[in-house]
Amino acid sequence: xxxxxQQLSRQFEDGRIVLDSINFSxxxxxxxxxGPSGGGKSTLLRILGGLLLPTSGEVFVNGSPIPQNEEQLxxxxxxxxxxxxxxxxxxxxxxxxxxxxxxxxxxHYSERSAKERALELLExxxxxxxxxxxxxxxxxxxxxxxxxARAIAARPRFxxxxxxxxxxxxxxxxxxxxxxxxxxxxxxxxxIVTHEMGFARHACEKAxxxxxxxxxxYGDSHTLFTHPQTPQLEQFLGxxxxxxx
Amino acid sequence: MKKxxxxxxxDRPSLPAIVCSWLLVCIFIVVFFWIxxxxxxxxFDFSFIADFHIRLLKGFGMTLLLSLASFIxxxxxxxxxxxxxxxxxxxxxxxxxxxxxxIRGTPLIMQIYLFFYIIGTAWGIENRFLAGVLILSIFEGAxxxxxxxGSLLSIDAAQLxxxxxxxxxxxxxxxxxxxxxxxxxxxxxxxxxLASIIKDSSLLSMIAVIExxxxxxxxxxxxxRLFEGYFFLGILYLCLTLPVTLASKVLERRFRYxx
Numbered sequence: 001x002x003x004x005x006q007q008l009s010r011q012f013e014d015g016r017i018v019l020d021s022i023n024f025s026x027x028x029x030x031x032x033x034x035g036p037s038g039g040g041k042s043t044l045l046r047i048l049g050g051l052l053l054p055t056s057g058e059v060f061v062n063g064s065p066i067p068q069n070e071e072q073l074x075x076x077x078x079x080x081x082x083x084x085x086x087x088x089x090x091x092x093x094x095x096x097x098x099x100x101x102x103x104x105x106x107x108h109y110s111e112r113s114a115k116e117r118a119l120e121l122l123e124x125x126x127x128x129x130x131x132x133x134x135x136x137x138x139x140x141x142x143x144x145x146x147x148x149a150r151a152i153a154a155r156p157r158f159x160x161x162x163x164x165x166x167x168x169x170x171x172x173x174x175x176x177x178x179x180x181x182x183x184x185x186x187x188x189x190x191x192i193v194t195h196e197m198g199f200a201r202h203a204c205e206k207a208x209x210x211x212x213x214x215x216x217x218y219g220d221s222h223t224l225f226t227h228p229q230t231p232q233l234e235q236f237l238g239x240x241x242x243x244x245x
Numbered sequence: 246m247k248k249x250x251x252x253x254x255x256d257r258p259s260l261p262a263i264v265c266s267w268l269l270v271c272i273f274i275v276v277f278f279w280i281x282x283x284x285x286x287x288x289f290d291f292s293f294i295a296d297f298h299i300r301l302l303k304g305f306g307m308t309l310l311l312s313l314a315s316f317i318x319x320x321x322x323x324x325x326x327x328x329x330x331x332x333x334x335x336x337x338x339x340x341x342x343x344x345x346x347x348i349r350g351t352p353l354i355m356q357i358y359l360f361f362y363i364i365g366t367a368w369g370i371e372n373r374f375l376a377g378v379l380i381l382s383i384f385e386g387a388x389x390x391x392x393x394x395g396s397l398l399s400i401d402a403a404q405l406x407x408x409x410x411x412x413x414x415x416x417x418x419x420x421x422x423x424x425x426x427x428x429x430x431x432x433x434x435x436x437x438x439l440a441s442i443i444k445d446s447s448l449l450s451m452i453a454v455i456e457x458x459x460x461x462x463x464x465x466x467x468x469x470r471l472f473e474g475y476f477f478l479g480i481l482y483l484c485l486t487l488p489v490t491l492a493s494k495v496l497e498r499r500f501r502y503x504x
Contacts, residue, residue, distance in 0.1 A: 051409055070415075078412035087403040088410070092425045101421060106412040150411065 001062055001158055001189050002027050003048070008057035010043050018043045020213040021057070030184050031191045032200030032221060035210040036236060041193040042085075042162050044210065048191065049160045050076045078106055081151030081159040086167040088147050089135040095122060095146045096131040099153050107154045121149035125179060141172025148179055152188065159183065159190040166195055177203070197240055201225045209233045282472075289473050297464050304460030305481060311377055311456055312443045312485070318382035319442070320435070323389025330394055341390070348387035353448050356384055361452045377449040377456075385442050392438065396430040429500035436493035440486040447482070457481055 003026065010019040018040045033041045046052035047059060050066055050073045059066045067073050082088075089098050099118035103109040109117065122131050125145040135143050144164050151159055161180065165173040177196060181203050184190060194200055200207050200221060207221035211232045217224055228234045249262050250269075258266075282289070294301065329341035348356065360380045370376050400423060408418040450459035458478060465474035 049410060051406060074409075074412060074414055077410060080410075082410040084403065084407060084410070087401060088407045090404060090407065090422060091401075092422075092429055102411040102413070105417055105421065 001029075002060070003031075003191075004060040004063075006058045006060075008044075008047070008059060009055050010040070010047065010052070011055045017213050019047075019054070022215045024208075024215060024218065026206070026218075028191070028206055029189050030204040030206065032204035032207045033191065033193045033210055034195070034197065034200050034207060034236075035216075039210045040213045041210050045160050045162050045191065045193050049080055049082045051082070078154070079157045081148075081154075081156035083144070083147045083151050083159070083161040083164045085163040086140070086143070089143055089150070091135050094132045094134055095127060095138065095142075098135075098146055099150045102150065103153055117153055118149070121153055122146070125149055139172060140168045141175050144168065144172070144176045145179060148176070148183075152183065157189070159188055161190060161192040161194075163193050163195065197225070197237075209236070211236070287472060289476070290470060291473055291477065293464060293468055293470055293473065294477065297460075300460055300464065301457070304455060304457040307374075307454070307460075308443065308446055308456040308458075308481075309485065311374070311381065311446045311449065311454065312439065314378045315381040315385060315442050315446065316439050318378060319385035319389050319438075322382055322386030323393055326386060326390040327393035327397065330390070331397075345387045345390050348384055349391070353384050353445055354451060356380060357448060357451055373452060373454045376452065377446070377454040380452075381442060381446055381449065384445065385438060388438060388441070389435065392431055392434045393427075396427050396434075399430070400426055432500065433493045433497040436489060436496055440489045440493070443485045443489065444482060 003024065005022045005024040008019055008022040008024075009017065011017050020040075022044070033044065035041055043052060047054050047066070048061075053068065067076055089095075090101075093101060096115070096118050099121060100111075100114045103114035103117060104111055107114075119128070119131065122128050125148070127142060127145055127149070130138060130142060135146075138146065148159075148161075148164070164180070165176050168176065173196065177199050180190070180192065181199075184203060192200075192204065202221075204221050206219065207224045208215060209217040209224065209228075209230075209232070216230045217228065217233050224233070225237065228237060249265050252258060326341045326344055329337045330345070332338050332341070357380050360383065361376055365371075365376050370379070404422055404426065405418065408422045413421060446456055447458035449456060450462060453459060455463075461474045461478045465471045468474075
């Protein structure tokens, strides 16, 4: 997909600038957005997902601008899969309902075909036995697998993942990242905000470094990690490696 | 023996231990009251129940009807007032806030007199059942407002964002996310409020609504069996409030994913 930002800015109500005049244009298959906390990564992803409007500037996806009015935004969001850091599953619905109900209500699947699709994905992600459990009965890793299943159930144009593993224990992190990698290998285009540098470097083709609301670096992920151009990225990577085994 | 009555820090009580403790407490209370009654040389005579069973049944039915009608009307008032507190029209917001503050800050008995003798008389509401339902509903509605408002405010913003992310429209978000979560959160508390309504309805005897408390007052005024009358009254109220409280607990467990 082709993503384009033109003078993209976002300011919070308290005046704090989260994104500061970002310009960018490239054809993307898999992109990892990395950077320190508070750097604007999640805000950028939310704007791309049509969940947040920019204060100024424009975003184009495959040449079309992201709409500004709610009705068109709803249509836009239907075509995208979004996975949140945590708490993204509807807590009153079972794993199955979390996938099935949006399919029926939003994508107009019949009850039967929605259920079939939901069960197919739950089985694929090793959750068949847990289909009737509510989120609070599932582990963090299982919850995120259901969230990914829900996000891809309606075969979205692309997938946006906002730190899908940062609330998870290490063993659950791997199982979630494995699934994301599997989807990537099947051709799913995705943008992931992540602190898992190994995943960003090895599983994503491109990487973007966002710091203090500015897009400091962008490029081939391997090069970005091995040859940082800015002192900010160098310092960021250095800090991450400090306690590496 | 010690294990039967004293729990360790991490222990859960066993069934025999629970039964023994309940038995002990019941025996203690019965003995305490028996000694008290003996001290004032009173014996219980419940023969009036058979003599007045039709009036008692009518009064009991009236309490039940009053409570259910008030519950429905107060729920309606609570929804309107909770919505009003979030209104963009400031006078509406002020009115709803004033309503909740005034009602929650003053005793029911004062409100009964105020509404019945001043407002009720002025506006020609003479039917005591209707007046009773309205007064009780206005009182309980303020508490229900607080229950609803608290639940509405506590709905997680992440759930609403997830609803937008999956493509739900505003109406679908209300139908599929907000309402089910609101119901799950408020139902146990609302059921508990029904138990309060049942008990509070007894105060309507002050304006001579012939519900069960008023019936007992009238009967005991003629036969002077005050102790038996009010003891029986307590049992009747428990017959209503215990199942309701139990239902509230069951609902709490049923919706435990909310807690």
